Amino acid sequence: MSAAIDFNAMDDETFRAEARSFFESEYPAELRFMAGRLSWAESKPWWMKLSKKGWLAPNWPVEHGGMGLDPGKLIIYWEETERAGIGRMPDQGVTMVGPTLIRFGNDAQRAKYLPKILAGENVWCQGYSEPNAGSDLASLRTEAVLDGDEYVINGSKIWTSMAHHATNIYVLVRTDKSVKQQRGISFLLVDMKTPGITFRTIRNIAGHEEFCQVFFDNVRTHKDNLVGKLNEGWTIAKGLLTFERLNIGSPRRPLQAFEQLDTLAHARKLFDDAGFVDRYTQLKMDLNDLGSLYQRYVEKVRRGEALGPDISMLKVFAMDTYQKLAELLLESGAEYGAFAEGVKLEGEAVDLMTPFYTSRPGTIYGGSNEIQRNILSKYVLQLPAA
Amino acid sequence: MTQHDSTEHREMLSNSVTDFARGVDLARVRKLRESRTECDRAVWKQMADLGWLGVLAPEQYGGMGLKLADMAIVAQGLARALVPEPLTAVAVLATRVLADSTNESLKAKLLEALISGDLLPATAWQEEAGTLDVHKINMQATPFEGGFRVNGSKRFVVGASHADGYIVSANSAAGMQLLWIPQDAAGAATQFDALADGRLSGTLNLSNVSVAKENIINSGAAAAGSLARAIDHTAVVASAELCGIMGRSLEITLEYLKTRVQFGKPIGSFQALQHRAVDLYIQQELSGAVLADCLAVLDNEPDDKTRSAAASRAKARCTDAALLITRQSIQMHGAIGFTEDCDVGLYVKRAMTLAAWLGNGNAHRRRYAKTEILEGAN
Numbered sequence: 001m002s003a004a005i006d007f008n009a010m011d012d013e014t015f016r017a018e019a020r021s022f023f024e025s026e027y028p029a030e031l032r033f034m035a036g037r038l039s040w041a042e043s044k045p046w047w048m049k050l051s052k053k054g055w056l057a058p059n060w061p062v063e064h065g066g067m068g069l070d071p072g073k074l075i076i077y078w079e080e081t082e083r084a085g086i087g088r089m090p091d092q093g094v095t096m097v098g099p100t101l102i103r104f105g106n107d108a109q110r111a112k113y114l115p116k117i118l119a120g121e122n123v124w125c126q127g128y129s130e131p132n133a134g135s136d137l138a139s140l141r142t143e144a145v146l147d148g149d150e151y152v153i154n155g156s157k158i159w160t161s162m163a164h165h166a167t168n169i170y171v172l173v174r175t176d177k178s179v180k181q182q183r184g185i186s187f188l189l190v191d192m193k194t195p196g197i198t199f200r201t202i203r204n205i206a207g208h209e210e211f212c213q214v215f216f217d218n219v220r221t222h223k224d225n226l227v228g229k230l231n232e233g234w235t236i237a238k239g240l241l242t243f244e245r246l247n248i249g250s251p252r253r254p255l256q257a258f259e260q261l262d263t264l265a266h267a268r269k270l271f272d273d274a275g276f277v278d279r280y281t282q283l284k285m286d287l288n289d290l291g292s293l294y295q296r297y298v299e300k301v302r303r304g305e306a307l308g309p310d311i312s313m314l315k316v317f318a319m320d321t322y323q324k325l326a327e328l329l330l331e332s333g334a335e336y337g338a339f340a341e342g343v344k345l346e347g348e349a350v351d352l353m354t355p356f357y358t359s360r361p362g363t364i365y366g367g368s369n370e371i372q373r374n375i376l377s378k379y380v381l382q383l384p385a386a
Numbered sequence: 387m388t389q390h391d392s393t394e395h396r397e398m399l400s401n402s403v404t405d406f407a408r409g410v411d412l413a414r415v416r417k418l419r420e421s422r423t424e425c426d427r428a429v430w431k432q433m434a435d436l437g438w439l440g441v442l443a444p445e446q447y448g449g450m451g452l453k454l455a456d457m458a459i460v461a462q463g464l465a466r467a468l469v470p471e472p473l474t475a476v477a478v479l480a481t482r483v484l485a486d487s488t489n490e491s492l493k494a495k496l497l498e499a500l501i502s503g504d505l506l507p508a509t510a511w512q513e514e515a516g517t518l519d520v521h522k523i524n525m526q527a528t529p530f531e532g533g534f535r536v537n538g539s540k541r542f543v544v545g546a547s548h549a550d551g552y553i554v555s556a557n558s559a560a561g562m563q564l565l566w567i568p569q570d571a572a573g574a575a576t577q578f579d580a581l582a583d584g585r586l587s588g589t590l591n592l593s594n595v596s597v598a599k600e601n602i603i604n605s606g607a608a609a610a611g612s613l614a615r616a617i618d619h620t621a622v623v624a625s626a627e628l629c630g631i632m633g634r635s636l637e638i639t640l641e642y643l644k645t646r647v648q649f650g651k652p653i654g655s656f657q658a659l660q661h662r663a664v665d666l667y668i669q670q671e672l673s674g675a676v677l678a679d680c681l682a683v684l685d686n687e688p689d690d691k692t693r694s695a696a697a698s699r700a701k702a703r704c705t706d707a708a709l710l711i712t713r714q715s716i717q718m719h720g721a722i723g724f725t726e727d728c729d730v731g732l733y734v735k736r737a738m739t740l741a742a743w744l745g746n747g748n749a750h751r752r753r754y755a756k757t758e759i760l761e762g763a764n
């Protein structure tokens with residue numbers, strides 16, 4: 001690992017240039033702009049390359065092996081990642097587990113798990129949702145009972161992204177059935193190789209195997225793997241969800257779809273069509289405005305302020321915009337808009353279908369857009385309950 | 387035909403479609419992407435035996451000589467069951483073009499074989515994306531031994547993967563030619579691109595393909611007019627398919643809203659989803675009303691402008707409604723709607739394929755604007 005460089009002291013353009021040249025020269029060409037997520041096997045060489053340079057965890061503090069980027073630099077990092085077409089790796093360890101352990105874990109947990117994430121030894125997946133606990137996550141029923149020094153887990157998690165590539169899973173489990181739902185949930189870390197864990201992969205609508213159902217049959221995990229206090233898992237999970245919403249709300253994914261739209265528009269000479277220009281411009285301006293809204297939250301984080309429930313509006317607008325873009329992309333492709341694979345138009349490669357499939361679940365995961373609107377109406381507008 | 391006869395016919399058709407649809411195995415549709423058998427010739431034969439391939443064809447060739455509204459019943463019912471066979475492309479598009487032919491012996495031979503299911507013709511008219519104009523082509527037909535020699539390339543051909551021959555439009559010094567080219571003609575080659583629903587879009591390349599005089603289907607203004615009419619008629623029947631798609635997708639979703647429980651209640655009890663469902667229902671009903679209206683207009687054989695305007699109204703509305711309803715069907719299912727196992731995904735994909743065929747909403751609005759709004763304004 002390189003000696004700690006204070007990236008935050010660099011001016012934005014210098015940092016951007018460095019990130020760009022690194023990503024462009026080092027990221028494998030054959031993995032650029034992939035349709036689906038990257039498997040662990042595909043990710044690993046790049047993961048290790050990032051790790052070696054000390055660039056794997058841009059969001060972690062320097063003392064834990066991260067880059068310690070402030071939000072402004074972090075956004076530049078993400079933008080350049082998108083620009084270079086870098087695929088989505090099984091990055092839950094970096095995006096979720098690291099920040100959780102840094103904030104809520106203890107020293108022993110940090111010492112045990114963080115280096116293994118950086119070293120590419122541990123690949124994490126998120127076990128929150130259950131067949132009967134999706135939007136109503138607090139009703140989850142997978143339970144953990146303390147038996148000696150170990151928790152014994154029984155139940156099932158579903159939609160667990162990349163569980164088939166993961167070595168570890170973090171789960172929300174019920175540890176007290178006698179209290180209000182939210183108060184009886186704990187946050188546990190589990191090795192995927194523990195006896196009693198089985199899983200089945202689930203094919204998504206695009207035909208890719210990206211999520212799983214994970215079954216727990218008397219799965220034992222040591223009580224040292226409890227993160228935070230017993231029955232405080234809900235608070236931890238909620239804290240992370242806010243972060244996830246900021247992440248999902250960033251304009252970078254819609255921007256990628258916009259680039260496809262731009263390429264398509266040139267190839268099909270759509271700028272001669274006033275109707276198209278109007279819709280294109282509207283979405284372009286929506287994207288710019290999304291950037292402004294996003295920036296507002298970034299500044300808040302930068303000032304060290306807590307993000308409130310109003311962050312939900314960012315996710316709603318980002319994902320609605322993303323979907324509109326993907327839909328316009330298909331419609332503007334005319335007959336090509338039904339092609340399952342990418343097409344070459346006037347020598348330009350355009351992938352019309354991938355943005356459609358990647359934008360679709362954006363209004364479902366991380367709290368659906370309906371749930372975000374419920375949050376906004378209840379906690380921000382403070383409208384009366386039904 | 388009397389009113390009584392036609393009602394009876396419709397009922398019969400509708401019943402036979404419902405029976406057939408009940409037996410359809412979605413597992414096959416789900417596997418199309420890998421199997422690439424968008425047309426099972428045994429199923430096709432069954433469809434022929436039920437009379438569906440001849441609904442529109444004149445009675446003297448073995449068809450039923452019924453109306454577009456009858457054909458729409460069959461198409462809508464089969465689309466509900468996601469039947470992948472290229473019914474509309476053959477029983478409407480190819481059938482209309484062939485029925486207009488003045489080459490009596492070719493017409494009789496091809497139509498009879500089409501109706502019996504023995505011959506599957508694919509109509510190859512389009513060369514560039516986003517146009518409904520039959521004249522926007524570069525396929526060249528040059529005179530050769532009393533017939534033609536043909537060169538060029540056709541895109542987006544539906545049903546091409548199992549076609550026994552192609553109906554091809556080409557330019558010649560004497561205007562447009564509609565030509566019959568058997569699948570194994572020397573110089574004809576096909577290529578396929580997978581579509582969203584696993585069906586295939588064909589590209590037909592013709593290099594010095596000779597077409598004998600006997601295989602000229604139609605020529606000149608009559609050829610172009612016949613093709614344009616056939617395309618409009620097909621677009622309206624494709625709209626009926628889109629109605630079938632949206633109808634079933636919404637049905638499945640409403641059922642889910644009643645049974646899926648979150649927060650201790652069926653999710654259909656949440657007002658946000660209730661209003662969404664109602665908005666989708668309104669789009670479905672609107673589509674049905676527009677479709678019925680436009681079918682009646684087309685069945686009255688109006689002038690070209692009226693016909694095209696009606697076809698565009700139907701295709702624009704039904705396309706956009708089907709896309710909206712199927713996409714919202716995923717949303718209201720949550721994550722399970724995003725899986726391959728969930729049927730709504732199959733409807734989303736078929737809607738995308740049908741939307742892009744013969745002009746999507748945008749293409750039809752543009753055409754409508756051109757003839758109904760902008761020309762009138764001048």
Ligand SMILES: Cc1cc2nc3c(=O)[nH]c(=O)nc-3n(C[C@H](O)[C@H](O)[C@H](O)COP(=O)(O)OP(=O)(O)OC[C@H]3O[C@@H](n4cnc5c(N)ncnc54)[C@H](O)[C@@H]3O)c2cc1C
Nearest residue numbers: 126128129134135159160161361368370656717718720721
């Ligand atoms: C691609 C993808 C990846 C995922 N990855 C993971 C993962 O790695 N780990 C994990 O734990 N989970 C994951 N999830 C699951 C995700 O968090 C859930 O899908 C989400 O919480 C919604 O739950 P559900 O799918 O059960 O839908 P449901 O909760 O059943 O919702 C169905 C529909 O009802 C609506 N609805 C529900 N309640 C209300 C209400 N009160 N008011 C209005 N509308 C309502 C929803 O918005 C939705 O439209 C993933 C999901 C997807 C699609």
